[in-house]
Amino acid sequence: MSTSEKPPVLDFATDWDHTDPQWVSDPYPIWEDLRQRCPVAHTERYGGGWFPATHELVSQVANDTENFTSRMPIVVNGRLGDDAPPAPIGVVPPISSDPPFHHIARRLILPAFAPKPINALEPQIRALCEKLLDDMEGMDVVNAGHGFAQFIPPAVISHMLGFPEEDGDQFREFVHIVLEGIDEMDQEKREIAFQPVADYFEKQINDHVENPRDDLTSYLLNVEIFEGQKLSVEHVFGTMLLILIAGIDTTWSAITSSIWHLATHPADLARLVNEPELMPVAVEEFLRFYAPVTMARLVKEDFDFNGCPMKKDDWLLLGFPAANRDPEVFDRADEFIIDRAENRHLAFGLGIHRCAGSNLARLELRVAIETFIKRFPTFTLDDPSVVTWSQGQVRGARNLPIRVR
Amino acid sequence: MKVTINAEKCQGHGRCFSIAPNLFDCDDLGNGFVIGDGTLSADTIEVARLCQANCPEHAIDIEE
Numbered sequence: 001m002s003t004s005e006k007p008p009v010l011d012f013a014t015d016w017d018h019t020d021p022q023w024v025s026d027p028y029p030i031w032e033d034l035r036q037r038c039p040v041a042h043t044e045r046y047g048g049g050w051f052p053a054t055h056e057l058v059s060q061v062a063n064d065t066e067n068f069t070s071r072m073p074i075v076v077n078g079r080l081g082d083d084a085p086p087a088p089i090g091v092v093p094p095i096s097s098d099p100p101f102h103h104i105a106r107r108l109i110l111p112a113f114a115p116k117p118i119n120a121l122e123p124q125i126r127a128l129c130e131k132l133l134d135d136m137e138g139m140d141v142v143n144a145g146h147g148f149a150q151f152i153p154p155a156v157i158s159h160m161l162g163f164p165e166e167d168g169d170q171f172r173e174f175v176h177i178v179l180e181g182i183d184e185m186d187q188e189k190r191e192i193a194f195q196p197v198a199d200y201f202e203k204q205i206n207d208h209v210e211n212p213r214d215d216l217t218s219y220l221l222n223v224e225i226f227e228g229q230k231l232s233v234e235h236v237f238g239t240m241l242l243i244l245i246a247g248i249d250t251t252w253s254a255i256t257s258s259i260w261h262l263a264t265h266p267a268d269l270a271r272l273v274n275e276p277e278l279m280p281v282a283v284e285e286f287l288r289f290y291a292p293v294t295m296a297r298l299v300k301e302d303f304d305f306n307g308c309p310m311k312k313d314d315w316l317l318l319g320f321p322a323a324n325r326d327p328e329v330f331d332r333a334d335e336f337i338i339d340r341a342e343n344r345h346l347a348f349g350l351g352i353h354r355c356a357g358s359n360l361a362r363l364e365l366r367v368a369i370e371t372f373i374k375r376f377p378t379f380t381l382d383d384p385s386v387v388t389w390s391q392g393q394v395r396g397a398r399n400l401p402i403r404v405r
Numbered sequence: 406m407k408v409t410i411n412a413e414k415c416q417g418h419g420r421c422f423s424i425a426p427n428l429f430d431c432d433d434l435g436n437g438f439v440i441g442d443g444t445l446s447a448d449t450i451e452v453a454r455l456c457q458a459n460c461p462e463h464a465i466d467i468e469e
Contacts, residue, residue: 107434114435115419280423284459342458350461354416359435362419 006045016043016051018075018294018317024391028334031322040308047079049315050308055326055346057306061297061318062350067305068297068316070353071096074393075296076187079313083187084298092242093235095353102352108223108231109239109356112160112216118359121156125364128155129371136375136404141382144263145400148372149255152364153248161240162215163204174200178241179249201240205233216243243357250292251361253396254347255368257290260397261336262373263381268338273377276370282338283366288345289336291321294393295349320346321395376404406445407468408453410437414464421456421465428453437464 009020012030017023023030034041034053041051052058061068071090072080090096094105111117132151136142151172158171174197181193204217212218220236231239262269272282297316304310324345327333331342348355355361381387382401390398408428410421417436422429428449429437445453445467457465 110417110434114417114433115422115431116433284420341455344459344461346461348418348461351416354418354461358417359419 013038013041014043015045016041016049016317017045018051018393019391024389024395027321027395028325031319031325032334035322035326040306042308046075046077046315047313048311049075049317050305050310051317051319051322052306053319053322053326055323055329058318058320058323058346059350060306061316062346062353065099065102065352067300067303067310069098069300070102070295070297071098072298073295075315075317080298081313084313089235090238092238092245094239094356095242095246096238099352104225105235105239106352106356108220108225112219113356113359115359118363121159121360122363122367124159125152125156125367126371128152129368133371133375140405141401141403142376143400144259144372144402145252145256145398149252149259149368149400152255152368153251156360156364157243157247160216161204161243162208162213162217167200170200175244175248178245197241197244198237201237205236205240216240246355247357247360249390249394249396250355251357251364253292253390253394254287254290254361254365256397256400257292257395258286258365258369259372259402260381260387260400261286261290262369263379263400263402264384265336266378266380268336269373269378271338272369273373278339279366279370281340281343283362283369284343284345285336285338285340286365286369287347287362288324288330288340288343290396291324291345291347292394292396293347293349293355294319294321294395295353296393317393318349320349376402379404406450408439408443408445408457409466409468410439411464411466412436412438414462416462416464418461420459420461424456424459425449425452429456 009015009017013034031053039054039057043049072084073095085091089101094102097105132148154172154175163171177193177197181190208217208221220231220239225231272278295318297318299310299312299314301312325333348358379402382403386399387397388399390396415436419435421437422431428440430440431437453467457467
């Protein structure tokens with residue numbers, strides 16, 4: 001759906017819209033204003049919903065699985081009511097699951113994303129980044145989005161799922177279909193668009209059933225959810241889809257936002273080049289300041305939330321990026337401080353739905369920045385007016401031409 | 406002084422064992438645990454406090 005069809009937002013406190021051009025291009029002043037005035041904003045758009053803007057209220061929602069369900073983590077148009085995918089499993093477990101099933105589904109995938117197996121991927125990710133940078137040899141202007149960041153997570157995810165390397169272009173096309181399709185509000189149109197992806201996943205699942213190997217797809221097919229009981233094919237399919245949706249534009253957005261920051265803040269770039277030991281804390285500050293991911297919940301039953309009369313099936317937009325700019329929690333919250341030592345940010349969420357891929361995301365982000373600034377120790381935005389930012393619940397730079405010499 | 410991780414609160418953000426791998430490690434789900442009995446020395450108290458200040462779930466306790 002194109003935003004031009006919608007009336008412009010006059011007051012975000014009573015009519016918020018996370019796809020409004022003003023929110024897309026620079027949401028931070030909006031959130032600061034809401035924190036001072038509301039702090040829970042309301043909208044009649046999307047069938048009705050709420051947006052808490054403070055760290056405290058975002059934390060409350062994230063930890064409240066009694067009153068909020070995760071069964072639809074992305075806002076679509078209209079009140080879903082009984083059309084919402086059924087709790088407690090949802091279509092993309094475990095992100096769409098509620099307790100107690102959530103715990104079971106999550107335990108299954110966490111070992112694959114724990115630090116030890118993820119850190120083993122570092123040499124491969126580094127080689128991939130170096131290869132992408134090699135391809136930029138001789139260029140004065142490189143695209144840190146379309147030419148760099150967008151290639152990194154798909155290659156890693158495809159490798160983890162055990163998809164053939166020669167299917168790389170096809171896989172990137174599927175990523176495109178799925179990520180574009182998420183914003184498609186019409187469920188039927190979305191399903192038609194997703195069909196080639198579903199067919200490919202089915203082919204891969206069948207191949208892995210016949211030829212099991214050491215990868216995530218075989219792992220999901222063989223792991224026992226209860227003694228002697230494997231996952232349903234729907235569950236495997238849903239988790240693979242989740243890994244594709246959640247593992248790709250999220251991380252590439254974090255990478256592009258970080259490179260955008262360095263391109264526009266030469267003192268931070270110089271410091272990071274000269275003091276590489278700052279990288280771990282800098283990564284956390286990139287994550288705090290440019291947290292890419294906003295999640296959603298649905299209200300389970302009518303109830304009062306901090307004075308807000310929430311109704312069953314209202315949307316709740318869970319703005320981790322807004323929480324990360326709350327001056328109640330962060331000293332000089334609206335400043336990027338590259339060596340910020342205390343940084344209790346919520347970029348990966350909070351509570352039982354903490355991003356299962358956070359170790360992988362951090363690794364990709366760190367290696368991408370390390371290799372990029374090593375290759376190009378000074379760089380600037382080539383033309384700020386052509387930089388575009390994604391719309392919706394994942395925020396990051398998309399078109400990002402960088403002048404490297 | 407001793408440092409402990411509240412396993413009920415820990416969600417595996419991984420901040421503690423990234424900052425202080427000498428004090429914390431993680432299990433195969435990625436959840437943090439304290440290495441040894443968690444007794445802190447003059448050398449480790451400061452970094453333990455830093456880990457505490459970075460845990461999004463407030464899962465790290467330091468017993469004076």
